[in-house]
Amino acid sequence: MARRLADPYLAAIRALNRVGVQYVIVGMAGINYYAQRPSEAFATMDYDLFVNPTLPNVRKAAGQLGRLGFSRGTTEGALQTGALRELVRNRRMLVATAPDGPMVELLLAVSGYTFAAMARDAVTVTIRGTPVKVGRLTKLLRSKQLAGRPKDRQLLARYRSLLETAE
Amino acid sequence: MRIRTCIGRVARERGTSPAEPARRLTLYRSNLSAMDAGRRAISLRALGRLAAALGCGPGELLEEVDGGERAAFRRAGLQARLAAREARVVDGTELGWVHAVLLAWQRHYRPRR
Numbered sequence: 001m002a003r004r005l006a007d008p009y010l011a012a013i014r015a016l017n018r019v020g021v022q023y024v025i026v027g028m029a030g031i032n033y034y035a036q037r038p039s040e041a042f043a044t045m046d047y048d049l050f051v052n053p054t055l056p057n058v059r060k061a062a063g064q065l066g067r068l069g070f071s072r073g074t075t076e077g078a079l080q081t082g083a084l085r086e087l088v089r090n091r092r093m094l095v096a097t098a099p100d101g102p103m104v105e106l107l108l109a110v111s112g113y114t115f116a117a118m119a120r121d122a123v124t125v126t127i128r129g130t131p132v133k134v135g136r137l138t139k140l141l142r143s144k145q146l147a148g149r150p151k152d153r154q155l156l157a158r159y160r161s162l163l164e165t166a167e
Numbered sequence: 168m169r170i171r172t173c174i175g176r177v178a179r180e181r182g183t184s185p186a187e188p189a190r191r192l193t194l195y196r197s198n199l200s201a202m203d204a205g206r207r208a209i210s211l212r213a214l215g216r217l218a219a220a221l222g223c224g225p226g227e228l229l230e231e232v233d234g235g236e237r238a239a240f241r242r243a244g245l246q247a248r249l250a251a252r253e254a255r256v257v258d259g260t261e262l263g264w265v266h267a268v269l270l271a272w273q274r275h276y277r278p279r280r
Binding site: 007009010029033035045047053054055056090114116123124126127128134136137138142145156159160163164166 | 256
């Protein structure tokens with residue numbers, strides 16, 4: 001039976017850090033690191049990592065998560081042998097699911113920014129001593145705006161409201 | 168909106184150099200650099216050939232110049248609050264509590280397997 005990880009997100013980050021995978025936390029998970037108190041954080045089931053979309057980097061990331069017990073797949077099902085090259089070429093997302101359910105999404109492209117642009121001024125926070133690279137808040141929100149999906153527009157409206165009411 | 172190519176970056180991400188597609192397509196390397204710098208226009212035909220040479224879609228060779236640098240919120244007051252919020256999180260800030268919140272949601276919303 002696969003072991004349950006106390007904090008699968010942190011375990012994933014530690015595994016990626018260990019082998020020097022280039023990544024930046026983006027999306028709602030990234031935005032939450034800028035919350036000033038728990039009531040300001042947004043509920044999300046996604047933990048999005050923007051990984052440098054080179055084949056060696058993505059291969060390293062997928063390998064580490066596999067060793068940690070995460071099952072790996074794409075939006076269309078399990079990751080087939082030799083499919084990583086095609087995934088990188090098409091900039092598709094790799095989904096890694098921890099043994100007890102939580103998911104880490106490896107994004108190979110985000111709206112509005114290249115990996116280099118997102119990583120350039122990313123901040124390195126620490127989670128119980130582990131360094132975690134997080135994209136700048138302004139870029140994470142702008143990327144949401146450029147993506148323009150209904151859920152992104154909803155988040156921006158809520159964030160605007162948060163900024164208006166926060167002290 | 169200003170658009171430019173990013174041939175050099177895409178080539179490097181694929182483990183090669185911009186000189187390689189230039190050589191294969193008998194283009195001047197300096198022309199590719201000028202396209203990437205936004206100083207020279209690129210034809211759709213050349214874009215398609217470069218995309219095929221690099222094994223990517225033509226759209227991946229285009230990027231908006233400083234497109235992402237515009238603010239998500241236009242009002243100056245909101246921009247200032249956003250900047251202040253961003254400035255509070257600096258390198259080394261300990262944010263373990265964010266994971267505690269994230270994991271609490273997971274326990275609450277996701278059924279146990």
